[in-house]
Amino acid sequence: MAKSAYDVYLDNCLLPVTPEKIQISINNNNSTVNLINEGEINILKKAGLTDIEFEAEIPQVKHPYAVYKDGFQGAGYYFDIFERLKTGKKPFQFIVCRNTPANKKLLNTNMKVSLEDYTITEEAGNGFDFRVKFKLKQYREYGTKTINIKLTVSKPKASAEPQRETNNSPAPAAAQTYTVVSGDCLWNIAKRFYGSGSKYTVIYDANRGVVGGNPNLIYPGQVLTIPAA
Known part of the structure; x- marks a missing residue:
């Protein structure tokens, strides 16, 4: 066959x-909703x-x-x-x-x-x-929001501050390495280090000798070079 x-x-x-x-x-x-005059x-x-x-x-x-x-x-x-x-x-x-x-x-x-x-x-x-x-x-990644409430005697105040996503780390100032774990993909690794998954090609181009011809296939234990910003 x-x-x-x-x-x-x-x-x-x-x-x-x-x-x-x-x-x-x-x-x-x-x-789909039905409006009285609009159908x-x-x-x-x-x-x-x-x-x-x-x-x-x-x-x-x-x-x-x-x-x-x-x-x-x-x-x-x-x-x-x-x-x-x-x-x-x-x-x-x-x-x-x-x-x-x-x-x-x-x-x-x-x-x-x-x-x-x-x-x-x-x-x-x-x-x-x-x-x-x-x-x-x-499966979609999701996060939570924290709400800080400050009260005063005269007037209550409330402010909401979104929790920062751990994936949006600033781009590295110098090249470094990263060891792949189960569930990783180049998109998520690029998002973690550069703040944008679309920059996965930067990591892929720097690691063709490790990843091979298919950027969709990476395996736990592989050590990738993360180029500087």
Whole structure:
């Protein structure tokens, strides 16, 4: 069987068999209301969280069409990873790398998600192999605000001060290094050091020898150079 046109990663785990289809639902939070004299109107709001569903084969025995990044592993190896992602209470990267038959790179998907549910199915027709259905949901970073209230005898005063995001650190004055941890991506690292995720190309260009040809694939333990501002 020919190599699949795309690879699917859950965190750093490459699925051994590419799903036959992936359903990505981009949701919205728009509201439709009925005004007395105007009829229905649509109130546009910020898009909701994206839902992702797919089903993948997880072999128990080695097949020639399966791909193993670090050598053959049985189904139990992958089940341990799935359970860790489900119960770890941490988001992780969902990555789809797409290539043409000529190995030309196409649009990739790189989204921080949570594993909402997964269902393991075992059927006699599949031999020793399993099928696992996944339900993922997009994860968005969020912060809290602190409110300082100052009271005087004559007149109460209140002021609200947004809590500063820890990711918006000032750009480094000199080059330094950063060790990748689980859940990192170049976008978030650039946001942390430069205040803007769009500057991830600065880090990528300085670390092509470490990262390789795909800026969407970085792994825990890699040491990256963070160029000066």
